[in-house]
Amino acid sequence: MPIDREKALTSDPSVREIAWTTRDVLLYHLSLGAGSADDPELHLTFENGLTVLPTFALVAGSGISSGEADAPGFHLPGIDIDLRAVLHAGQGLEVHRPLPVSGTATLRSRVAEVWDKGKAALIVLESAATGPAGEPLWTSTTRVWARGEGGFSQDAGPAEEKVTPPDRPADHVLTSTTTPQQALWYRLNGDLNPLHADPEFARAAGLDRPILHGLASYGLVCKAVVDGVLGGDVTRLTGLAVRFAGPLVPGESLTTSVWREGPADDGTERLLLHVACPERDGAPVLTHATATVTAK
Template identity: 85%
Template sequence: MPIDRDKALSADPAVREIHWTTRDVLLYHLSLGAGAAAATDPEPHLTFEKGLTVLPTFALVAGSGISAGEAPVPGLEMPGIDVDLRAVLHAGQDLRVHRSLPASGTATLRSRVAEVWDKGRAALIVLESAATGPDGEPLWTTTTRIWARGEGGFSQDPGPEEHWPAPDRPADTVLTTATTPQQALWYRLNGDLNPLHADPAFARAAGFDRPILHGLASYGLVAKALVDGILDGDVTRLTGLAVRFAGPVVPGESITTSVWRDGPPADDGTERLLLHAACPERDGAPVLTHATATVRS
């Protein structure tokens, strides 16, 4: 079915209620390696329910984990868009948190197609979701970019060019994050049960030697590295993270994240960081590119 851009953009938002528990948050943190050095630093603010704080990237799995029951099969079917999942790639992710996330709670999630760009041989579908708490105040906003191969040709508008100011100097900080061989098996329990991350035969059929780590797992690992390495372990200081997904990580490999400070803090006390994440075991192959983080100074 060809993409109908006008129909997609004019459709009413999909609205659903989501909920999560402390158990969901603990599992999410453990799936990102929290408490790995438990003998010396068990990271109780991430691994123990008393005084638990929430990594902001938990927003991307809230409502889809173990407390939500059996996770739905991933899909991309909505008004004006009916895309073959075999042609779909998660191209980019942007998260903005408007206040600290509670360790358990409920929210109303409103999702819509924000834009559809015609890239010729592919379509770039931009999805936006906004969560509000029971008090009606915003919790977080996400923008997800989906690359749909073979779905172009529906308009003449490729969309704006996105500029990322690549630094021409050494990074101010380089953070290294190890992954474990079972990292993807842990992470999939947050709700994404795609067999690409667990089934060796499925992974080989998809062109990989073995199952790969979820893109959002790499995203969460980089967020945790920023909190640990730059923000003194304070999860509330990370308020935004935008990336392009550039390449996979095999569980057991590591991620090096180069960080550049992009000028002085703004008047509101926030600071922008430029990021580039790569895999050193594969000669620095990029993992996350065109990345920026917003942090409180």
């Protein structure tokens, strides 16, 4: 069935209640490599004084113990597509206040836009979380590229903003390492796709071996910016938007180059990011990437 853009955009949002615990937060941080013999990073790995990386929002309520991990993740009104054609193309997150170490929220999800790109469709999904008193917690935006699903309208959407790093050396160059077990740890946050664990499944998908989750790379970059630019203060990172440009194999590393634009009038600063894999001659992993941080 072709995509019905009007139905997708006008349907009521799906609403569900989510909950998370301190244990879920600790597991998320450990799955991103937090803690070492040299620096145990107790603010991320110990329940006393625990703080929460903003990107935890994208797995909150989805852990294996929540019962959500095995649930199909692509129920969209007006969009009936082959899931094998779907690629996670980009991710955005805006946090409206520091995330609590445990809590509940109401998550409202909707199709924000569907653009016809000719040979493919670009689907933009938006999820907004509010706390028990109705306070906004976070808003996430997921970009999904559906191959072979174009041709349903004449509207390709507006030209997309291109984020190009300036022609000067980066202000910060941050390195994030991964281990061969990284994807096995990260999948315990709820994404049990065998592509990240089963070598035979990965080969059937045309890959040499299992790859790391895109959202794991996203979280690694969040942690790198918090550690390397913000002095470990998780509350100063309020937004992170990226495009997924290439896979990362567990055991490889990420190099995040950061260019600072300087403080804006509203007390925030935008950082331009470019994330590459040095073991593969600097192949890009995340591009068109920006972070929003609050000034000191």
